[in-house]
Every structure is written in structure tokens, then in C-alpha cells.
Amino acid sequence: MKKIRFTINGEVRECEVEDDERLLDLIREDLDLRGTKEGCGQGECGACTVLLDGKPVVSCLTLAVKVNGREVTTIEGVSKKGKLHPVQEAFIEKGAVQCGFCTPGMVMALVPFLSENKDPAREEVRKAIEGNLCRCTGYEKIVDAAIYASKKMREVER
Amino acid sequence: MSIRVEIPNTLSELWELLSYEGARIIAGGTDLMVRIRAKVEKPSLLVDIVRLPEFRLFENREDIFSIGATLTHAELLKKDLPGVLHDAISTIGSPQIRNMGTIGGNICNASPAGDSILPLYLYDANVVLLSKNGERRVPIGEFIKGPGKIDFRKGEALLKIVFTNKYKDYKYIFKKIGKRVAMTISVVSMGLIFKLENDIIKDIKIAYGAVSPTVVRIREAEEYLKGKPIEDKVLEEAKSIIQKNISPIDDIRATGEYRREVAGNLIFLLKDAYGKL
Numbered sequence: 001m002k003k004i005r006f007t008i009n010g011e012v013r014e015c016e017v018e019d020d021e022r023l024l025d026l027i028r029e030d031l032d033l034r035g036t037k038e039g040c041g042q043g044e045c046g047a048c049t050v051l052l053d054g055k056p057v058v059s060c061l062t063l064a065v066k067v068n069g070r071e072v073t074t075i076e077g078v079s080k081k082g083k084l085h086p087v088q089e090a091f092i093e094k095g096a097v098q099c100g101f102c103t104p105g106m107v108m109a110l111v112p113f114l115s116e117n118k119d120p121a122r123e124e125v126r127k128a129i130e131g132n133l134c135r136c137t138g139y140e141k142i143v144d145a146a147i148y149a150s151k152k153m154r155e156v157e158r
Numbered sequence: 159m160s161i162r163v164e165i166p167n168t169l170s171e172l173w174e175l176l177s178y179e180g181a182r183i184i185a186g187g188t189d190l191m192v193r194i195r196a197k198v199e200k201p202s203l204l205v206d207i208v209r210l211p212e213f214r215l216f217e218n219r220e221d222i223f224s225i226g227a228t229l230t231h232a233e234l235l236k237k238d239l240p241g242v243l244h245d246a247i248s249t250i251g252s253p254q255i256r257n258m259g260t261i262g263g264n265i266c267n268a269s270p271a272g273d274s275i276l277p278l279y280l281y282d283a284n285v286v287l288l289s290k291n292g293e294r295r296v297p298i299g300e301f302i303k304g305p306g307k308i309d310f311r312k313g314e315a316l317l318k319i320v321f322t323n324k325y326k327d328y329k330y331i332f333k334k335i336g337k338r339v340a341m342t343i344s345v346v347s348m349g350l351i352f353k354l355e356n357d358i359i360k361d362i363k364i365a366y367g368a369v370s371p372t373v374v375r376i377r378e379a380e381e382y383l384k385g386k387p388i389e390d391k392v393l394e395e396a397k398s399i400i401q402k403n404i405s406p407i408d409d410i411r412a413t414g415e416y417r418r419e420v421a422g423n424l425i426f427l428l429k430d431a432y433g434k435l
Contacts, residue, residue, distance in 0.1 A: 002163070018160060019160060019161060019162050019163040019204075020160055020161040020163055020194075020204070022191075041195065042192050042195075043188055043191075043192065043251075043254070043255060044341055046252065046254060049254055052257075055232070055257045056253055056254045056257060057254050057257050057258050058254045058255070058258070060191075061187050061188055061191040061192065061258065062187065062191075062258070063163055063184075063187065063191070063204075063206070065163050065165060065206075066165070066187075066206065066208070068165070109253065109254070113253075127253075127340075128253060130252050130253070130339070130340030130341065131251065131252020131253055131254045131255060131340065131341055132252075
């Protein structure tokens with residue numbers, strides 16, 4: 001067992017974790033944050049995507065001990081004061097959610113991408129979510145939502 | 159099944175941990191974690207080296223590159239790398255995988271399909287291994303001995319990769335053929351750097367991935383092409399030389415026959431590139 005101290009969704013937490021525990025299990029089982037999903041468990045599908053120091057990583061291949069002293073953001077941490085993130089709003093408004101299993105991972109891949117790329121082309125959005133599989137194959141609406149979200153985010157900044 | 163995991167903060171901690179039986183270095187974990195979960199690898203101790211600053215240095219001084227082993231693919235894509243290396247790294251995995259995986263990890267996995275490895279063969283890169291006894295420098299082609307096999311000695315860690323870019327004015331091509339564009343392992347990959355003078359190939363270096371037990375340079379084809387124009391009948395001959403110098407196998411991704419045909423055809427990309435010069 002190892003003791004780790006890290007920030008999750010803005011809150012500092014101290015946890016005891018197994019040496020070889022995955023970040024995914026720390027998030028879902030120990031911290032009971034069930035928004036992050038386990039798909040393939042091999043880093044191929046992106047369903048377990050979270051942000052580590054602001055960058056998307058797959059939590060199924062990340063050891064929990066690695067996040068000691070660092071900052072983790074999960075899907076539960078992207079809304080602020082009960083208000084959904086523009087990416088989340090865009091997914092709802094554009095019907096980019098079918099079964100919903102890939103949605104948290106898609107959102108977590110898009111949030112940092114859209115904060116760096118204010119006016120992306122569709123092709124750039126596709127590249128940003130190349131590590132996320134949608135088994136309903138609803139990619140077109142997901143790309144629509146990302147483009148729409150970028151518009152919303154530009155308006156908020158103005 | 160619990161595996162002990164340690165994250166050293168100093169080199170002296172690292173040397174002590176590496177002296178234990180069954181110790182295995184982990185960096186990004188994008189390959190090793192999958193293999194551990196599949197029980198293909200059963201290390202008793204994982205030593206995570208990503209917090210050691212010595213392994214994270216990047217230098218490009220007068221075209222002598224020194225690339226720290228635990229720099230991630232995403233970090234390297236923001237550096238001023240030779241184009242063929244930049245393009246090869248950009249084809250690796252997905253944004254998530256590129257934020258985690260490291261160039262040193264890609265090399266130490268020693269996959270014949272390792273995308274960042276291929277350009278390093280073109281530049282005759284050396285890897286620098288560090289142990290408590292000092293540094294050891296080995297050409298990449300000698301360090302990688304076969305699929306998953308490297309010249310690693312007990313107590314060593316891959317510190318950095320060094321090479322000189324003597325070919326700054328060369329054009330390059332990198333092409334990866336996979337089952338899809340993202341998150342895919344190369345079925346065949348080809349990288350080349352070349353220089354033309356008066357429409358004649360003055361110099362060329364050619365490397366292939368996923369068609370032999372390791373990445374390979376096709377020196378016979380390089381020699382053949384030097385001094386020749388980029389024409390169909392020249393490229394046909396180069397294709398047959400390339401096909402003679404590779405030993406592709408059948409696996410879940412493709413047949414050996416397919417790989418051999420595609421590998422040979424890829425040299426015709428020279429013609430496309432030439433048309434755009």
C-alpha cells in the first residue's frame with residue numbers, strides 16, 4: 001500500500017492505494033466517481049479518459065501511485081457550480097449522445113482540445129477524438145457538438 | 159498478484175531499486191500495463207522513472223540532438239525535430255497515448271513496428287544507457303536485437319537518444335500503413351530521407367518497419383538508387399531489391415505476402431514526392 005495526496009476535481013484528497021492499483025479503480029471504486037467508464041481496459045477505446053495535469057490520459061493504463069502530487073479532473077469536475085460545461089451542453093443540444101457510454105471520455109478528450117483550439121476544423125476535431133471509440137458510431141453528431149461547443153466557448157469569452 | 163511499485167526521486171534511489179531481482183522499469187506504461195494485465199509479463203517490482211529530471215532533458219545544439227528517454231510523444235511533437243521523426247511520432251496511438259507514452263519506452267519495447275524507432279535508424283542514432291557505473295553508448299541497430307529483445311544489462315536505464323542531423327537539406331517521406339489511421343500498429347511502415355541534385359538522387363537512406371524482426375535499413379537499395387533519376391524502371395528495380403531484403407511474416411494484422419507487396423510499392427512514393435518538388 002502507498003499513501004498518495006493529490007487534487008481531484010479541485011479538492012485535495014489523501015488516499016491509501018495498492019501499489020499496482022489503476023487510476024481508474026481509484027476513481028470509480030475508492031472515490032465512487034462512476035462517470036469515468038471502463039471499456040476495453042487496454043487504452044484503445046478512451047472511455048476511461050480523465051485529465052492529468054490538464055492533459056487527457058487513459059486511466060486504465062495509469063497507475064494510481066503516479067498521480068501523487070498531481071491534479072486529476074474527471075467528468076464530474078468539468079461542470080462549474082451546477083452549470084454544465086459548454087461541451088456537455090453542446091452534446092445534449094446536438095443529440096451527440098446515443099447509449100452514452102463513450103460520452104464522458106469524449107467530453108474529457110474535447111474539453112482540453114477546445115480550450116487550446118478555439119475554432120477547429122472538423123478534421124482537427126476528428127483527430128482530437130481519434131483515441132475514443134463510439135460503439136453506436138455516432139461520430140458525426142459528436143463532431144457537430146464539438147464545433148457547436150467551440151462556438152459557445154468563443155461567445156462566453158467575448 | 160500485487161506488484162510493488164516505486165517512484166524514485168533520485169538516481170541513488172534508482173540504482174538501489176534496480177538492483178532488486180525482478181525489477182522492471184516503467185515509464186508511460188502504455189504497453190507494459192497492457193502486458194502485465196494480460197499476464198504476459200510478471201515483474202515483482204516496477205520502477206517508475208518519469209520523475210527523474212535527468213531522463214527528461216532535450217537538446218538540439220548545432221544539429222546534435224539529445225532526447226531524454228522519458229519525454230512523451232506529445233512533448234516531443236512540440237519540439238523542433240527532424241520532419242521524418244516528427245511525422246512518425248505523430249502517427250503513434252491517440253492523444254491520450256501520446257500524452258503518456260515515451261520515446262524511450264517505444265525503443266525498449268523493441269517492436270519491429272515501433273514508429274518512433276524507424277527514423278532513428280535513418281540517422282544512425284545511438285542510445286545512451288546509464289547505470290551507477292556510468293554511461294554506455296550503443297548504436298540503435300545493435301541495442302535492438304529482435305522483437306522485444308534489447309541489449310539491456312542489469313542495473314541500466316535508457317537515459318537518452320543522441321544523433322546528429324547531418325541531413326538538414328534532405329527531403330523526407332514517412333508512410334505508415336495500418337488497419338486504420340488512429341490507435342493502430344503499423345502493418346508496414348517506411349521512412350526515407352533523400353537529396354536530389356539536377357534530378358538525380360545524390361543520397362538516400364531507407365528504413366522499413368514491421369517487415370523484419372527489427373526495423374531495417376535497406377542499404378542495397380540505397381546504394382542502387384544513388385546516382386539514378388526517379389523513374390519507373392529505376393523504382394521497379396529498387397522495389398525488387400527491397401523485397402529481397404525483408405522477411406515479413408503473417409500475423410493477425412496482415413499476411414507476409416501483403417506486407418512484401420506493399421513494402422515494395424511504397425518506394426514509388428518517391429515519384430509523388432518528386433512531382434511536388
